[in-house]
Amino acid sequence: MKDYTQIKYKERVTIETLLSEKRSNRYIASFLGRSPNTIGLEIRYGGGRYHYKADKSEQRRHSQRKLSKRKVLKVCKNKDIEMYVRKQIRLGWSPERIAGYLSRKNYNISTKAIYTYIYHYKLDHYLFWRINKKKSESISSTTFVKDTRKYIEERPSIKTKGHYEADFIVSGKSKTCLLVVVDKITRKVGILKLKDRKKITICNAIKRKTQNPKSITIDNDIVFQKWKDMEDVIKTKIYFTRPYHSYEKGQVENTNRWIRVFFPKHISFDTVSHQKIAGVEHYLNSIPRKVLNFKSALEYEKEVS
Numbered sequence: 001m002k003d004y005t006q007i008k009y010k011e012r013v014t015i016e017t018l019l020s021e022k023r024s025n026r027y028i029a030s031f032l033g034r035s036p037n038t039i040g041l042e043i044r045y046g047g048g049r050y051h052y053k054a055d056k057s058e059q060r061r062h063s064q065r066k067l068s069k070r071k072v073l074k075v076c077k078n079k080d081i082e083m084y085v086r087k088q089i090r091l092g093w094s095p096e097r098i099a100g101y102l103s104r105k106n107y108n109i110s111t112k113a114i115y116t117y118i119y120h121y122k123l124d125h126y127l128f129w130r131i132n133k134k135k136s137e138s139i140s141s142t143t144f145v146k147d148t149r150k151y152i153e154e155r156p157s158i159k160t161k162g163h164y165e166a167d168f169i170v171s172g173k174s175k176t177c178l179l180v181v182v183d184k185i186t187r188k189v190g191i192l193k194l195k196d197r198k199k200i201t202i203c204n205a206i207k208r209k210t211q212n213p214k215s216i217t218i219d220n221d222i223v224f225q226k227w228k229d230m231e232d233v234i235k236t237k238i239y240f241t242r243p244y245h246s247y248e249k250g251q252v253e254n255t256n257r258w259i260r261v262f263f264p265k266h267i268s269f270d271t272v273s274h275q276k277i278a279g280v281e282h283y284l285n286s287i288p289r290k291v292l293n294f295k296s297a298l299e300y301e302k303e304v305s
Contacts, residue, residue, distance in 0.1 A: 006061070007034070007042055012054035015042065019052050074109060075117040081107060085114055092128045092261065093287060100294035128261070149227060152248050155215060155239040161185040161304055162214040165252035166206065168197065168221070169259060173268035178277070179205045180259065181216075182252045186304060188297040189255055189284045191277050193269055197223045203233040215239060217249050258284060 011032055018028045025043065029036040043049060046057035075082050081102070088098050095114035102109050118124050155163075161183050169178040177197060181190040190209030194201050202223065206216065213236040218224055220243050227238050241248035262280045263272060288294040295303075 007038070009054065009058050012042070012046070012057050015039065015046075016052055016054040019043070019049055074113045078107075081109065082117075085109075085117060086123070089118060089123055089126045091283075092126070092258075094128060096290060097288055097294070100290055101288040104288070104294055128258075150237065150239050152217060152239050152241055155217065155237075158184050158215075160214070161301070162210075162212055163217075164206075164210055164213055164215070165217045165249040167219065167246075167249065167252045167256060168194075168223075169256055169263070171267060171269050172265075174270045176269040178259065178263070178269060179209065180252055180255055181206065181209050182255050183210075183297075183301075184251060186297050186301040187251065187289055187292060188301055189281055191259065191281045193272065193274060193277055199223075199226050199230060200233075203230055206234055210234075217241065219246050219249065255284065 011034075014032060015028055018031065023031075025039050026036050028034075029039040032039070042057065043052055045060065046052045046054075075085055084102075085098055088101075089095075093101075095118065096111045098114055099109055099111040118127070163184045164181045165184060166179065166181045169180060171177065175196050177194050179190075179192045179194050179202065182188070192205045192209050194205055206213070210216075213234060215237045216234070217239045218227075219241050224230070224238075224240075227240075231238050246253055259280060262276075263269070285297045288296055292300045
């Protein structure tokens, strides 16, 4: 397979000539030994079939390359910034997260410039959402459980910290699992390893990982059948997402995807140390977040306390 190369000026002149002869894109592609898609894009961005000019297209290409190089150089010209970008990309930070944090430190580096740098130096395999694509889920029809549980529509408006979303990360290799809780205002994450999912184990874990909880939002997992007893033990209100609508507790679901990077599905949590879990928890609470004006959950929690 032939490696892709940029279209050269001589080829652009040929394209302009063949277009004037009313040749099709496929004919031009075959004549030049190029992909029809490549020729189609070149013609479209060069002015279209009736206005394509080789000189203008060549000028546009030089302008784009100059702009791209300038963006790369904007990161490269400060070695400390360049090393910081490389380090944080390897830690899973998004270009937007890096740019936002740097802006707090009075460095004007755009998200686009960091993306350009990443692709230029072939670091895109570190981009988190590229290697952790969310699988599409089919949404079943809503069927409410016939008891007096309170669904998310009844949850009051959340304006202060203390309202949590909770979920489990389970392993097929052991009963040991992770409890994950996220404060909806501060985004602070709590992770705790549980030996089982009995009611008293869950209640004690939630009490340990939350501070004066005003509400907890969970899904319709069978382990929450005794939710009324749990409300009494934890001393808070429990709300449920609608069946098959786990995205309604999106913050903890998103957090779980991050945690899975450190603890893949094939792992047994019996072998995972509490120190490792604490390290992941600290990492998630220390990264800047766009929704918090690129402050970390730990920083933001101090402001709203």
